[in-house]
Amino acid sequence: MKNITPEYYYEKKVTSGEINDDPKQRNALKKLNQIHNLLKGYKPRKGITRFFFSKKQPCGIYMYGSVGNGKSLLLRVFYESAPTNKKKYMHFNDFLLDINYRMKQKYSKESDPLKKVANDILKENWLLCLDECSVGDVGDAILFGRIVNYIIQGGGVMICTSNFTPEKLTPRGGGSSIFKPYIEKFFEKTIPYDMDSVIDYRAKAGADKFPYYLHPLTPENAGKLQRFIDDFSDFSELKELKVEIRGHNLHLYQAGSDVCYTTYQDLMGSAYGVEDFNYIAENFKIVIMSGMKKIPSEDTATVKRFILLVDSLYEKRRRLIMSAQVSAEKLYTGKKVQFEYKRTLSRLKEMQSPKYS
Numbered sequence: 001m002k003n004i005t006p007e008y009y010y011e012k013k014v015t016s017g018e019i020n021d022d023p024k025q026r027n028a029l030k031k032l033n034q035i036h037n038l039l040k041g042y043k044p045r046k047g048i049t050r051f052f053f054s055k056k057q058p059c060g061i062y063m064y065g066s067v068g069n070g071k072s073l074l075l076r077v078f079y080e081s082a083p084t085n086k087k088k089y090m091h092f093n094d095f096l097l098d099i100n101y102r103m104k105q106k107y108s109k110e111s112d113p114l115k116k117v118a119n120d121i122l123k124e125n126w127l128l129c130l131d132e133c134s135v136g137d138v139g140d141a142i143l144f145g146r147i148v149n150y151i152i153q154g155g156g157v158m159i160c161t162s163n164f165t166p167e168k169l170t171p172r173g174g175g176s177s178i179f180k181p182y183i184e185k186f187f188e189k190t191i192p193y194d195m196d197s198v199i200d201y202r203a204k205a206g207a208d209k210f211p212y213y214l215h216p217l218t219p220e221n222a223g224k225l226q227r228f229i230d231d232f233s234d235f236s237e238l239k240e241l242k243v244e245i246r247g248h249n250l251h252l253y254q255a256g257s258d259v260c261y262t263t264y265q266d267l268m269g270s271a272y273g274v275e276d277f278n279y280i281a282e283n284f285k286i287v288i289m290s291g292m293k294k295i296p297s298e299d300t301a302t303v304k305r306f307i308l309l310v311d312s313l314y315e316k317r318r319r320l321i322m323s324a325q326v327s328a329e330k331l332y333t334g335k336k337v338q339f340e341y342k343r344t345l346s347r348l349k350e351m352q353s354p355k356y357s
Contacts, residue, residue, distance in 0.1 A: 006032040009077045025070045028195045031061055032078045035159070040083045044126045044155020048119060059189055060158035062133070064165055065196035067343040068350075071161035072131050074195075078159055079129045088125035091315055092133045093274045093308060096140060099147055101246075114143070118150035126156045132311070133162040133169070134340070138178065141171035145182025152189045163343055166192045210352050214323040217291060225290055225323045232286050232321075233259040243279065250276045260284045264291040267309070268302050277312035285318055292324035297334030304337060307344045314347045317356070 007029050013019045038058035063071045079089045090098070099117055106120075107113035121128070128151065135141035148158060162169065166187060170176045212228075214221040229238075238254035238261065250272065254261040260280065267289055280287060295303045313320050324331060328348050332341045350356055 004081050005036055006074070006078045006081045009081050010074075013073075013077075019070075019073065022070060024195055025074060028063060028070075028074055028193060029077075031191070031193055032074060032159075035059070035061060035157075036078065036081060036083065039127070039157065042084075042157075044122065048115060048122075048150055048154040057152075057155055057189065058157055059191050060152075060160070062158075062160045062162065062166065062187070062190050062192045063195050064162045064192065065194060067163060067346040069196060071195065075129050075131055075159060075161050082127055082129075084127055086125050087127040087129065088121075089129040089131070091131050091311060093311065094278065095128075095130055096143060097274050099143060114146050115150055118147055118154060121147075121151060122154040122156055126151075126154070127159070128156060129159045131161050131315075132343070133160045134164060135169060135171050135179070138171040141179040142182070145179055145186065148190075149182055149185050152186070158186075158190050160190065163339065165194070210328060210349075212319065212321040212352055213328055213348065214321075215325065215327055217323060217325050221323050222290070225288065225321070228321050229259070229261055229288055232288075233261075245275050245279055250279060252280075255284070258285040259288065260286075261288045261290075264289060264293055268292070268305055272305065274308055274312065277309045280309075281312040281316040281318050287313060287318060287320050289320070289322040292322055292331070294324075294326045294330065295332045295334075297332075297336075300334070300336050303332045303334070303341060306332075307337070307340055310344045310347055310351075314351065319356070320348075320351055 010019075010025070010029055014021045035058055042056070042058060044057070063074065065071060076089070079087060099114070102117045102120065103113040107116040110116050133144075135144055152158065166183075169183060171179055214224055233256045237256040238259070239256075241250075241252040241255035241260070243250050251266060251270070252260045252262050253266055260283075295306070310320065328345055332338075
């Protein structure tokens with residue numbers, strides 16, 4: 001049987017013209033190939049022990065750098081080629097959501113529910129590929145720190161990407177001293193790798209054109225948005241949709257078999273989260289949203305909600321068509337979530353490309 005390595009998958013994508021060949025990505029592939037080879041025949045011990053890790057346990061990797069340099073691509077390539085069926089690829093937000101859900105549903109009465117969840121995860125998948133790792137408040141930071149430590153103690157291997165350097169992977173608003181011991185242990189068995197590239201391939205793919213992002217909010221652009229609705233759907237099929245998701249209702253103004261149409265006020269003005277946007281991404285190939293307003297600098301809740309929406313759609317390769325008050329670059333100009341929004345802007349640009357699907 002042919003040895004299907006990350007480098008093999010990458011070479012196929014380059015040869016087909018799907019991606020650009022990049023020397024810094026090639027360098028990262030060498031590290032990923034080493035980990036790939038160490039994983040062959042590896043089986044973690046059963047259960048979480050008091051010892052932090054075994055000598056036979058392969059190290060994971062934490063690939064970090066600026067937006068659009070191919071981190072997510074390489075993570076996918078590694079996941080597809082990994083020599084085990086006990087593997088899971090997740091966006092970091094989904095990972096935290098899953099942990100919280102398991103703790104509340106199964107282990108709310110346990111003294112250490114997080115350890116129980118970690119054991120369950122290890123039984124299902126001991127190789128975890130987490131995309132876009134970050135920590136928000138100190139609560140999320142401690143949750144992340146503790147769960148990954150338990151997973152590594154149980155023999156799990158973590159392959160992660162992030163826009164944050166290891167030094168900047170800290171919670172906002174204080175709590176760094178509490179988080180520090182966990183993250184130091186994490187990096188004992190997860191090698192930091194800086195793969196910064198000067199080329200943003202997502203922006204390049206989008207060619208800096210925004211055919212599916214219409215601004216400003218004029219009658220002309222309203223007409224263009226309506227034509228998109230007409231072109232991509234049978235208008236007679238579009239009906240109002242209300243669906244219950246984990247105890248609350250998600251409301252979409254109009255929805256068909258592959259297309260949903262909603263407004264900024266409905267989608268961004270409600271307290272929706274990752275699970276809601278994941279439902280949309282899983283059920284609709286095209287999402288059309290009208291009337292997006294410029295997000296005030298101090299409104300971090302709305303910009304974070306928009307970032308989660310774009311992340312969910314991007315992960316499923318769904319198309320977002322929208323009308324907005326201002327250009328994507330000016331949609332959010334605040335400082336607090338500037339770093340995260342920069343990644344979203346890069347993804348929005350790629351989503352404009354005809355090759356994106």
